[in-house]
Amino acid sequence: MDLSLMNKEQKKAIQTTEGPLLIMAGAGSGKTRVLTHRVAYLLGEKEVPARNILAITFTNKAAREMKDRVGALVSEGAEHMWISTFHSMCVRILRSNINHLGYENSFSILDPTDQKSVVKDILKRRNLDIKQHNPRSIIGFISDKKNQLIRPEESIREAAAYPDTLYSEIYHDYQQILYRNSALDFDDLIMLTIELFDKEPKVLEYYQNRFQYIHVDEYQDTNHAQYRLISQLAAKYRNICVVGDSDQSIYKFRGADITNILNFEDDYPEAVVIKLEQNYRSSKNILDAANAVIENNTERKPKALRTDRDGGPKLKNLVADSERGEAEEVVRNILDLSGKYSYSDMAILYRTNAQSRAIEDTLVKSNIAYKMVGGIKFYDRKEIKDLMSYLKVILNPNDDISFERIVNTPKRGLGPKTVDKLKAHGQNTGISIFEAIKESDFIGIPKTAVVKLMGLVDLLEKLQQKARFITITELVDEVLKTTGYMEMLEAEKTIESRSRIENLEEFKTVTSEFDRDNEISDELLFTFLSDMALVSDQDGVEDDSGVTLMTMHASKGLEFKIVFIVGLEEGIFPSRRVAYDDKELEEERRLMYVALTRAEDQLFLSRANSRMIYGKTEANMQSRFLAEIPETLVEGGDGAVANDFFSSSSGSARKKQAPKRSRVVTNNSGVSFSIGDKVAHKKFGDGIISAIKGEGDSQELDIIFTKVGVKRLLANFAPIEKK
Numbered sequence: 055m056d057l058s059l060m061n062k063e064q065k066k067a068i069q070t071t072e073g074p075l076l077i078m079a080g081a082g083s084g085k086t087r088v089l090t091h092r093v094a095y096l097l098g099e100k101e102v103p104a105r106n107i108l109a110i111t112f113t114n115k116a117a118r119e120m121k122d123r124v125g126a127l128v129s130e131g132a133e134h135m136w137i138s139t140f141h142s143m144c145v146r147i148l149r150s151n152i153n154h155l156g157y158e159n160s161f162s163i164l165d166p167t168d169q170k171s172v173v174k175d176i177l178k179r180r181n182l183d184i185k186q187h188n189p190r191s192i193i194g195f196i197s198d199k200k201n202q203l204i205r206p207e208e209s210i211r212e213a214a215a216y217p218d219t220l221y222s223e224i225y226h227d228y229q230q231i232l233y234r235n236s237a238l239d240f241d242d243l244i245m246l247t248i249e250l251f252d253k254e255p256k257v258l259e260y261y262q263n264r265f266q267y268i269h270v271d272e273y274q275d276t277n278h279a280q281y282r283l284i285s286q287l288a289a290k291y292r293n294i295c296v297v298g299d300s301d302q303s304i305y306k307f308r309g310a311d312i313t314n315i316l317n318f319e320d321d322y323p324e325a326v327v328i329k330l331e332q333n334y335r336s337s338k339n340i341l342d343a344a345n346a347v348i349e350n351n352t353e354r355k356p357k358a359l360r361t362d363r364d365g366g367p368k369l370k371n372l373v374a375d376s377e378r379g380e381a382e383e384v385v386r387n388i389l390d391l392s393g394k395y396s397y398s399d400m401a402i403l404y405r406t407n408a409q410s411r412a413i414e415d416t417l418v419k420s421n422i423a424y425k426m427v428g429g430i431k432f433y434d435r436k437e438i439k440d441l442m443s444y445l446k447v448i449l450n451p452n453d454d455i456s457f458e459r460i461v462n463t464p465k466r467g468l469g470p471k472t473v474d475k476l477k478a479h480g481q482n483t484g485i486s487i488f489e490a491i492k493e494s495d496f497i498g499i500p501k502t503a504v505v506k507l508m509g510l511v512d513l514l515e516k517l518q519q520k521a522r523f524i525t526i527t528e529l530v531d532e533v534l535k536t537t538g539y540m541e542m543l544e545a546e547k548t549i550e551s552r553s554r555i556e557n558l559e560e561f562k563t564v565t566s567e568f569d570r571d572n573e574i575s576d577e578l579l580f581t582f583l584s585d586m587a588l589v590s591d592q593d594g595v596e597d598d599s600g601v602t603l604m605t606m607h608a609s610k611g612l613e614f615k616i617v618f619i620v621g622l623e624e625g626i627f628p629s630r631r632v633a634y635d636d637k638e639l640e641e642e643r644r645l646m647y648v649a650l651t652r653a654e655d656q657l658f659l660s661r662a663n664s665r666m667i668y669g670k671t672e673a674n675m676q677s678r679f680l681a682e683i684p685e686t687l688v689e690g691g692d693g694a695v696a697n698d699f700f701s702s703s704s705g706s707a708r709k710k711q712a713p714k715r716s717r718v719v720t721n722n723s724g725v726s727f728s729i730g731d732k733v734a735h736k737k738f739g740d741g742i743i744s745a746i747k748g749e750g751d752s753q754e755l756d757i758i759f760t761k762v763g764v765k766r767l768l769a770n771f772a773p774i775e776k777k
């Protein structure tokens with residue numbers, strides 16, 4: 055194997071195959087690349103059988119990429135290797151062993167919407183008001199506990215006060231319901247694998263012997279449960295290689311625990327530690343900016359990171375008046391660069407998904423292809439969820455959560471009362487709704503309903519038998535046809551039903567792709583459903599056309615020639631929530647570091663003087679992170695001006711006119727308005743002036759109204775007053 059392209063430390067990391075190894079290094083220093091080569095080295099040079107190697111990546115996309123790269127580096131064996139995320143690894147382990155814990159091996163995986171309906175159900179049963187007890191907070195509570203490996207009983211024991219006391223009880227109910235449904239949420243995948251290993255030492259030993267060489271990428275973002283799981287697996291052979299960067303730990307809100315990486319040497323005193331200090335990704339200006347920003351964090355060990363690349367173009371500041379204006383600025387620059395770069399070289403990164411809409415609109419208007427990563431709610435759409443629920447029930451008839459979705463969809467005249475009776479009977483006798491139906495004659499359900507229910511059971515059982523012999527696409531067609539679902543949509547003939555049909559067609563492109571890669575077998579449906587359940591934040595990136603839109607969180611580990619970081623305003627990024635909490639602020643700064651270090655050639659930093667977000671108009675100062683970048687590295691934008699634009703309406707000396715754009719207009723009554731003024735309109739209510747267009751009498755104001763959005767009004771006649 056040719057290691058001549060690697061630097062000295064990288065080589066050492068690749069060749070140190072025995073014993074624990076920690077690679078701690080900054081962004082773009084080749085950590086992931088080293089991991090990939092190390093795996094190839096084990097296969098190719100050390101002749102370690104592929105089945106003895108495990109590599110854990112942070113996303114499915116990273117797993118696929120690593121598979122491809124290892125495949126290109128070695129002649130054979132790569133396909134037998136487990137390269138996967140924590141979650142997919144656990145699905146595979148549980149698929150063969152979860153029966154030891156009393157679950158069905160054909161378990162279902164719940165998505166967040168399912169989780170919510172389970173929690174709502176519990177609240178209802180406990181006569182608790184959903185408005186007072188936010189299901190999202192409860193789900194968050196349960197997730198935290200699971201990440202800490204705290205079981206319901208322990209949670210109840212430990213809970214000292216409200217709401218923990220109540221939430222722990224709900225956690226208990228929740229876990230019971232999931233168990234009865236043979237359903238697992240994401241956190242269960244990991245927690246139950248650990249429980250399985252604790253309970254069945256033989257199973258653990260099997261996997262210890264199997265995975266003699268373990269690798270974990272992005273180790274700084276593992277949570278306690280993931281840490282435990284890795285410790286269990288590595289305990290016997292201790293060949294464990296973890297790579298990470300404590301400056302890129304950005305998932306604390308999901309339970310990530312930075313001490314896992316910081317304490318690695320305590321856990322494995324014999325560990326070899328390697329630092330990589332050369333960045334191969336970014337031009338010098340970009341790297342200098344990133345280093346300057348992260349140095350403001352106090353809770354970190356200083357770290358060297360240098361590049362041999364030349365300075366490259368300066369970072370560019372873009373300043374606009376509104377979020378629309380910001381999007382236009384971004385698009386203008388995309389078009390400027392499109393001769394030299396293709397759209398797929400470019401990414402637009404934002405703090406929250408809510409910021410994407412204005413950008414998407416502008417991209418669509420400009421005819422620029424783009425793909426949005428994460429935040430896609432395609433799989434959350436009703437018709438897709440309905441179809442998935444049918445598939446889940448076909449695989450796991452005990453899945454009441456899915457069964458409830460489909461029992462009367464399309465309408466079969468089976469009302470909520472009938473379903474409630476079935477559920478109550480199921481709960482009393484410890485059986486699923488599906489099983490309860492078979493006893494529906496005896497539980498006071500009207501004859502007509504019984505006939506319909508039996509018809510449904512019959513239909514599902516037939517589909518179940520068929521499923522083993524046909525592709526997923528064929529199964530989907532069969533479900534849509536025999537259940538009457540498609541017929542129902544076709545009969546509706548509304549715009550909405552038409553778009554639902556289109557979405558179902560679109561779903562079939564997903565299934566066709568899956569069918570191309572997978573052979574028909576008893577495993578097919580399970581594999582398909584778990585793949586679908588594990589669609590992650592970064593999926594969609596591999597589609598290689600168009601500009602990429604994603605949150606900064608989702609961008610971790612990726613790289614793009616051109617990067618736009620948008621919404622660099624106090625209150626947006628850093629987010630308002632964290633502005634007064636030093637620890638959280640440091641986490642936010644690490645996120646900025648991640649975002650900055652995604653760029654290879656050129657970086658744009660943009661913000662708007664006012665923006666409409668979450669239905670409100672905000673006027674924010676520039677982000678403190680912008681100010682942390684040395685001025686010599688940046689050009690463009692009227693930095694200092696816009697910085698205190700709003701506070702300067704009292705006449706700050708630094709206020710400047712924006713180039714080529716009149717910022718003040720006087721109306722017929724002699725009142726002057728300028729961009730950023732807060733105004734009240736007779737009909738539209740409160741707003742803020744975002745732009746002034748045109749000349750003389752035809753001058754127009756763009757005003758962002760809190761209630762009705764943006765309106766363009768003639769300055770002379772608009773019934774507005776300054777506030």
Ligand code: ATP
Pocket residue numbers: 059060061064079080081082083084085086087088299302333334335610611612613651
């Ligand atoms: P991050 O912290 O962002 O995950 P990383 O440390 O994992 O970054 P990689 O993604 O592995 O870094 O590498 C960054 C870029 O540098 C990649 O394009 C990679 O191919 C390139 N690279 C790494 N090492 C070398 C090298 N020795 N020679 C040339 N290019 C390299």
Ligand code: MG
Pocket residue numbers: 085086087611
């Ligand atoms: Mg990486």
